[in-house]
Amino acid sequence: MTRLSNTVAVVTGGGRGIGREIALQQAREGAKVAVLARTVTEIEETVSLIEGEGGQAVAISTDMIDLAAVENAFTRIAAQLGAIDILINNHGSFQGFGPIWDCDPLVWWRDVEINLRGTFNACRSAAPMMLARSRGRIVNLVGGGTGNSFPHGSGYASSKAAIMRLTECLNDTTVIHGVRAFAVDPGLVRSAMTEMQLSSEAGKTYLPGIQKLFDDGVDIEPSRAALLIADIAAGRFDTLAGRLLRGIDDRDALAEDMDAIVAADGRALRFSAVEQAKL
Structure with a gap:
């Protein structure tokens, strides 16, 4: 028996890239996996890969910023696979590049809405199901700008910092009832998102540092985040609930x-110790 046997995992943004690798790893560990994203062909391909390895999965096309759609998806998952044990919020958007006066405000806000509101919707839908059973783990993916400035990626950074704080607040609310929340930064992974940053004119203009990082050999394999999240799902890092874990971490x-x-x-959004003392 593998360590996630008899569990149900939900992976948002699971149609490609990091999300697909996370979904595959959850299935390899024995979980039944619900793969959510908007693009049907991509999530069906992920499910096909899982089934090809002997796992069990379902694909559910979902717009993460539509609360009713997310709630319906989670109801379907519970009916088809069973009670949800693990939620991994991997969906994300980063299309608003540049200083705020050059960004299309609708594109900037769309990044925030998909990243933050989508995560809120998923957590809001899953947490009551978990609390009813006094068990569950929620993993929210963060990234660049979570704990530092990201001047030409302010929409993405603002949303990821907010997700970090949401994770802390959620965990502090639910941990006493057996439901834990974690933040994971997968690191710089070559993905459809980063490829757009590398190839678009706005990306070349405002985010040249991304190409330089890749040129310097900074290219984290998505399997590192997937293996870390499998450890989290299995309870290895429960002590760090409410905190940030990274794909580049040595897990041992x-x-x-x-x-x-x-x-x-550590691994939290805090004022410095000096500033805390003044409050």
């Missing part, structure tokens, strides 16, 4: 450092 070293991280209140 991270497991050894958990108590020290909590003692230092």
